[in-house]
Amino acid sequence: DTAVSQTPKYLVTQMGNDKSIKCEQNLGHDTMYWYKQDSKKFLKIMFSYNNKELIINETVPNRFSPKSPDKAHLNLHINSLELGDSAVYFCASSQGQGERGYTFGSGTRLTVV
Amino acid sequence: DAKTTQPPSMDCAEGRAANLPCNHSTISGNEYVYWYRQIHSQGPQYIIHGLKNNETNEMASLIITEDRKSSTLILPHATLRDTAVYYCIVFNNYGGATNKLIFGTGTLLAVQP
Numbered sequence: 001d002t003a004v005s006q007t008p009k010y011l012v013t014q015m016g017n018d019k020s021i022k023c024e025q026n027l028g029h030d031t032m033y034w035y036k037q038d039s040k041k042f043l044k045i046m047f048s049y050n051n052k053e054l055i056i057n058e059t060v061p062n063r064f065s066p067k068s069p070d071k072a073h074l075n076l077h078i079n080s081l082e083l084g085d086s087a088v089y090f091c092a093s094s095q096g097q098g099e100r101g102y103t104f105g106s107g108t109r110l111t112v113v
Numbered sequence: 114d115a116k117t118t119q120p121p122s123m124d125c126a127e128g129r130a131a132n133l134p135c136n137h138s139t140i141s142g143n144e145y146v147y148w149y150r151q152i153h154s155q156g157p158q159y160i161i162h163g164l165k166n167n168e169t170n171e172m173a174s175l176i177i178t179e180d181r182k183s184s185t186l187i188l189p190h191a192t193l194r195d196t197a198v199y200y201c202i203v204f205n206n207y208g209g210a211t212n213k214l215i216f217g218t219g220t221l222l223a224v225q226p
Contacts, residue, residue, distance in 0.1 A: 033214075041198070042216070043157065043216040045214065050210055055210045055211060097209065099206040102159060103159070104156030104157045104158065106156050
């Protein structure tokens with residue numbers, strides 16, 4: 001029933017590792033997003049994809065590579081993880097540019113040790 | 114950058130109406146006022162949006178001043194489960210594909226028993 005689902009919910013990994021977070025939406029939306037929420041609780045957009053095409057890339061280090069195999073999925077791969085990557089990552093989706101609102105997943109808490 | 118100003122925190126007694134103010138004095142003609150909330154450890158949740166008329170749905174009411182420079186989100190009968198950070202966001206519904214939802218610091222509403 002979950003509209004936007006992310007896996008895993010928690011991820012603990014060592015510096016230097018490569019990890020992926022998966023996101024799927026069953027709402028039929030055509031736009032998907034990744035947001036990062038840091039320890040100070042600021043929510044910042046990282047990427048958006050519309051129909052599998054990258055639309056927004058917010059000066060995120062190129063260690064972060066989003067991939068959208070189809071419009072229902074947007075995965076986030078992170079290479080060479082750093083301590084500063086520790087945060088909660090939220091996936092979201094919307095129809096079009098989001099005039100009816102975005103639907104967010106429940107988040108993935110990434111801890112880099 | 115967020116284009117809204119909200120008080121950092123507010124308290125409300127359970128069962129009473131919660132009135133959350135937001136200033137958006139530089140709002141432009143195409144920008145709507147959106148409200149989202151984030152309950153602890155969850156993803157943000159869309160609540161309501163409006164352009165210039167007052168709006169009501171099953172979650173809340175939105176009152177926008179005639180000059181559109183400020184608005185108030187009203188939760189008519191607050192419950193403990195309404196404790197969350199509430200975000201007021203201006204969003205251009207005609208901004209195109211690169212449009213993005215930008216979160217500020219929001220208001221932490223604490224509903225007291």
